[in-house]
Amino acid sequence: xxxxxxxxxxxxxxxxxxxxxxxxxxxxxxxxxxxxxxxxxxxxxxxxxxxxxxxxxxxxxxxxxxxxxxxxxxxxxxxxxxxxxxxxxxxxxxxxxxxxxxxxxxxxxxxxxxxxxxxxxxxxxxxxxxxxxxxxxxxxxxxxxxxxxxxxxxxxxxxxxxxxxxxxxxxxxxxxxxxxxxxxxxxxxxxxxxxxxxxxxxxxxxxxxxxxxxxxxxxxxxxxxxxxxxxxxxxxxxxxxxxxxxxxxxxxxxxxxxxxxxxxxxxxxxxxxxxxxxxxxxxxxxxxxxxxxxxxxxxxxxxxxxxxxxxxxxxxxxxxxxxxxxx
Amino acid sequence: xxxxxxxxxxxxxxxxxxxxxxxxxxxxxxxxxxxxxxxxxxxxxxxxxxxxxxxxxxxxxxxxxxxxxxxxxxxxxxxxxxxxxxxxxxxxxxxxxxxxxxxxxxxxxxxxxxxxxxxxxxxxxxxxxxxxxxxxxxxxxxxxxxxxxxxxxxxxxxxxxxxxxxxxxxxxxxxxxxxxxxxxxxxxxxxxxxxxxxxxxxxxxxxxxxxxxxxxxxxxxxxxxxxxxxxxxxxxxxxxxxxxxxxxxxxxxx
Numbered sequence: 001x002x003x004x005x006x007x008x009x010x011x012x013x014x015x016x017x018x019x020x021x022x023x024x025x026x027x028x029x030x031x032x033x034x035x036x037x038x039x040x041x042x043x044x045x046x047x048x049x050x051x052x053x054x055x056x057x058x059x060x061x062x063x064x065x066x067x068x069x070x071x072x073x074x075x076x077x078x079x080x081x082x083x084x085x086x087x088x089x090x091x092x093x094x095x096x097x098x099x100x101x102x103x104x105x106x107x108x109x110x111x112x113x114x115x116x117x118x119x120x121x122x123x124x125x126x127x128x129x130x131x132x133x134x135x136x137x138x139x140x141x142x143x144x145x146x147x148x149x150x151x152x153x154x155x156x157x158x159x160x161x162x163x164x165x166x167x168x169x170x171x172x173x174x175x176x177x178x179x180x181x182x183x184x185x186x187x188x189x190x191x192x193x194x195x196x197x198x199x200x201x202x203x204x205x206x207x208x209x210x211x212x213x214x215x216x217x218x219x220x221x222x223x224x225x226x227x228x229x230x231x232x233x234x235x236x237x238x239x240x241x242x243x244x245x246x247x248x249x250x251x252x253x254x255x256x257x258x259x260x261x262x263x264x265x266x267x268x269x270x271x272x273x274x275x276x277x278x279x280x281x282x283x284x285x286x287x288x289x290x291x292x293x294x295x296x297x298x299x300x301x302x303x304x305x306x307x308x309x310x311x312x313x314x315x316x317x318x319x320x321x322x323x324x325x326x327x
Numbered sequence: 328x329x330x331x332x333x334x335x336x337x338x339x340x341x342x343x344x345x346x347x348x349x350x351x352x353x354x355x356x357x358x359x360x361x362x363x364x365x366x367x368x369x370x371x372x373x374x375x376x377x378x379x380x381x382x383x384x385x386x387x388x389x390x391x392x393x394x395x396x397x398x399x400x401x402x403x404x405x406x407x408x409x410x411x412x413x414x415x416x417x418x419x420x421x422x423x424x425x426x427x428x429x430x431x432x433x434x435x436x437x438x439x440x441x442x443x444x445x446x447x448x449x450x451x452x453x454x455x456x457x458x459x460x461x462x463x464x465x466x467x468x469x470x471x472x473x474x475x476x477x478x479x480x481x482x483x484x485x486x487x488x489x490x491x492x493x494x495x496x497x498x499x500x501x502x503x504x505x506x507x508x509x510x511x512x513x514x515x516x517x518x519x520x521x522x523x524x525x526x527x528x529x530x531x532x533x534x535x536x537x538x539x540x541x542x543x544x545x546x547x548x549x550x551x552x553x554x555x556x557x558x559x560x561x562x563x564x565x566x567x568x569x570x571x572x573x574x575x576x577x578x579x580x581x
Binding site: 004010038042044056060092097100102167192195197199203207 | 336356357360361363364365368398399401402405412415416429431432434435436438439440441442443445446447450451454459462472474475477478479480481482483484485486488489490492493497507508509510512513514516517518519520521522523524525527528530531532534535538539543544545547
């Protein structure tokens with residue numbers, strides 16, 4: 001989502017523009033030191049790739065589609081610095097040529113969509129592949145990095161709104177609704193990023209900057225140390241469950257704003273209770289009166305589903321132990 | 328410059344606005360949009376003046392108004408979002424058509440709607456009257472790092488190539504029966520995205536080799552040395568200057 005003109009006040013926008021300008025300038029320096037005279041064509045072509053990728057609509061569920069943000073994918077494939085440069089060019093061109101996102105607001109958009117996504121995506125990815133340095137590790141890392149990048153980007157937006165947003169919406173409400181929605185959106189981004197990184201890893205492993213220095217990818221899928229993987233996976237699952245049990249009810253009960261504010265303003269009476277009425281609607285389980293318990297159960301189911309998605313991905317990776325030709 | 332949908336952004340013409348030096352136009356756009364954003368939202372009449380100025384430039388540039396309006400529909404998703412603000416905003420309520428709304432939220436929605444619309448209109452006008460290579464030259468001359476404008480130029484040049492490649496891949500997949508409807512069916516599509524990256528990167532290698540073969544040494548040659556004259560600067564800046572005068576008038580009047 002591109003921030004338009006007038007959404008965040010002028011001082012905040014200008015501050016963000018200065019920060020974004022500095023980050024991009026520094027990234028350009030590092031990238032041009034690494035790539036020398038190859039920088040211009042490479043960054044240009046990759047930016048065109050990301051632009052094209054954002055035009056590709058992926059189905060989410062019957063009839064609805066979403067598209068990739070691509071910040072984490074760019075960082076994993078190109079390294080964080082070239083990744084920042086490439087995504088920034090995309091954001092700037094979108095604002096300038098297609099009027100998608102404001103000009104004064106450009107710094108805000110560059111920070112959210114290029115700087116934060118590339119840095120968070122890269123460092124989360126690197127942290128995971130260091131713990132689990134084989135192909136399944138790379139895929140889980142890409143999944144985690146892309147998910148974290150989308151969530152961090154939404155946190156960036158919420159922070160900017162808290163500093164200088166117009167309209168007087170409770171910053172807590174903006175935070176919880178943005179982060180909540182993007183925690184779901186991020187799953188799609190993560191799955192697609194992981195599959196795309198996997199495809200590049202199969203065809204041209206040398207092009208995945210994020211796995212440089214990890215030399216054991218060749219025998220990747222066949223010789224995965226099951227013990228290491230198992231302990232990593234169970235530790236991760238334990239952390240996720242702990243978060244759901246202890247943190248989610250606290251985070252969820254007070255500023256669970258959309259509904260709260262809607263009730264305060266009398267909006268709830270007119271709105272039909274949610275178009276989506278699945279079993280996990282409102283992050284609570286239908287038929288349970290206890291809010292905290294409901295949130296925990298819903299969170300558990302959500303964690304379980306995410307975990308299952310990750311395992312399917314690993315299975316997918318294992319089956320492809322022979323490098324296939326990607327034409 | 329190449330390609331289908333980028334051409335759709337430009338309206339060919341020979342109006343004074345079309346012929347103006349790009350760096351003056353780019354600077355005028357930035358100064359104008361800054362002025363719009365700096366305008367206090369309570370000064371509704373000031374936005375009327377901004378809109379009038381913009382309309383004057385559109386008329387002067389001989390742009391079809393329908394074209395400008397069609398291009399401005401890009402902001403519709405955000406307009407939809409601003410409708411929520413009066414219901415979500417905090418603070419004292421006012422009654423509008425018998426529905427309680429937050430006054431702060433209403434002002435916020437107006438603020439975004441007015442400023443975003445003027446900003447989008449101004450950008451659309453600039454791009455409609457300036458060819459993309461000229462636009463990038465304009466940024467060059469405004470001291471935007473050459474490296475950055477050169478990368479942006481390459482991106483613009485290859486967007487249609489890469490997007491076309493993606494489109495052909497999708498066509499081929501659809502022809503073979505791949506028609507995903509759910510998130511868990513997107514595997515092949517994501518793999519195609521990976522393949523597209525490899526192709527884009529390898530195309531970058533080939534382009535680089537071709538450039539080196541033609542004497543490229545890391546700097547893009549400068550083709551057009553024409554710079555904006557003082558008269559061009561003055562006429563380009565007249566519009567944002569008027570806008571800023573309006574802003575100052577608003578700020579000094581109690």
